[in-house]
Amino acid sequence: MQLSRDALLKAYRQMKTIRAFENRLHDEIALGEIAGFTHLYAGQEACAVGVCEHLGPKDYIISTHRGHGHCIAKGCDVVDMMKELYGSREGLCKGRGGSMHIADVNVGMLGANGIVGAGAPIAVGAGISAKATGHVSIAFSGDGACNQGTTFEAMNMAVVLKVPVIFVYENNHYSEHTGVDYAVGADSILDRAGAFGMKTFRADGTDFFAVYETMREVIEYCRTTKLPAAVELDTERYFGHFEGDPQRYRGPGELDRIREERDCLKTFREKVTEAKLLDGADIDAVDAEVEALIDRAVAEAKAAEKPKPEHVLEDVYISY
């Protein structure tokens, strides 16, 4: 199905926003501007956006420690996210979550998560809610989380309970600093998911159109049957596991090669300009708009109110 010009521009804007957000964080972290542990999503943008462009506010997603991209794709406010990462009281989570716990339940984003593999069981519960209203729940996991027992439990539970949960495995080939060929005992993440009794799908996670068209089919299937499914998206991670990771485990020239040959933004640009769906000027305009948004987000985040010591006590309970 042909995407409208607006839909194409929106998808590109989402991917570009994630890239610019992450690139800027990479720089700001190096300058010592941002505290804590941060895991950047740059390189994987086509996955989050190719999935979330099909979702509405009543569909739920849960993310991972590498969660900024999923947040942006699901509609979290970018300025509020930046404020959160700067530890501001005005941040999306009032400066109490930070990078690994950034969330906005109001837009159906049930949180980044500092515990690898913790999201999939929670996504099953969101799927119980989604099932009643004809929506779906998405558990984003990496190739590391696919080895956690919680993920196995969640897949089996989703099949047994017949819940429309989609387990999206973004395979960026590295579980932290360890290669996927070592850490995943089976030949394929997807074959293992299929063995739990669910339908499986595969797409090139560096090609927005491949992800988007595959997810159209997956989501239609899950909404109609109210059954789970698993998707493996083959993708690339540009930065290290965490910011500061020297990536010594990479092969010679590997990072240059994936940036040259597997960049989802470049691929998008080539495809839409060759097909004359958008021209270069359209894309350049989005780039400029997004860079200005990120500049503004950083400026506002730096100026935003910091929490006071007494705020440490807030929101542990609703009433106590």
Added chain:
Amino acid sequence: MAIKMIREAILETIDAEMARDESVIMLGEDIVGGNGAPGGPEAIGGIWSTSTGLWAKYGPDRVIDTPISESAIIGAASGAALTGKRAIAEIMFADFIGVCMDQIWNQVAKFRYMFGGKSTCPIVIRMVYGAGFNAAAQHSQSIHAMVTAMPGLKVVMPSTPADAKGLLTQAIRDDDPVIFLEHKALYAVKGDVPDGEYLIPFGHARHVTQGDDITLLATGMMVGFAEKAAKQLAEDGIGCDIIDLRTTSPLDEEAILDSVERTGRLLIVDESPPRCSLATDLSAIVANKAFASLRAPIEMVTAPHTPVPFARELESAYLPSPDKIVTAATRLMSYKRG
């Protein structure tokens, strides 16, 4: 008012809340039982008889029989609770908290705080705990200390059928995550249960007996042990002020301190081992806030620093008992400053 067992009070409370609010769902292993077996659904009806008949009444979308997957049970319950349901998760034995600790400790307890107060997760995690059935080291433990230590959770330990009803109703309607601990040896205990709607707010201890000599703090099965001991001590003219904490988080500090300020002596009975425990926590609070009132060192009757053993003789040696409470109380009364 009607006489009921604790397990009946729990079943009837869940039933009443499911009837009242269709967002209430229940999940757990064998809470239906018999699914996929020749006997068919409800062949068991919950191994503790606390869910019997609910599946037939409310259907499989609300009474959800799960595989043996404690992490996924808590995760599914919390995910549903984050997205509009009120979820009751049953963990068949509290000892299995080891399997699902991440979902309780790192997820459920912390969502609201981490998410800047923008989420609610109304989940009740019912866990069956306690010794007394020779079920040994992995099916007998009292795990209240570890969950009481977790900010973000409320922890409830009913000891009577009336309290089971009032506290469970409050737990299901509460918007914060609640750990609801049901002692397996108390399920058949009978008592008066109020008819109709009955809620007990958290953080309000129950004054079980009045006495002027010793403050006796207890929870769960230890409350009955304390009552037995108090009867014996009364024959020697020693009056016990027994306080059933009902909830360990929030804690009714006021009731504890008021009593200690009156009696000047504190004896804590705790079914769990002594280190970093409820007993040591209560001791620290009293030592810190009512030091001047104390006429003797605080006494604690607890399990020893061992796993729960199997053999009858060993389990008896492990558990606090009315006799052990009497011995400690007598020692407390005879204390003289050197």
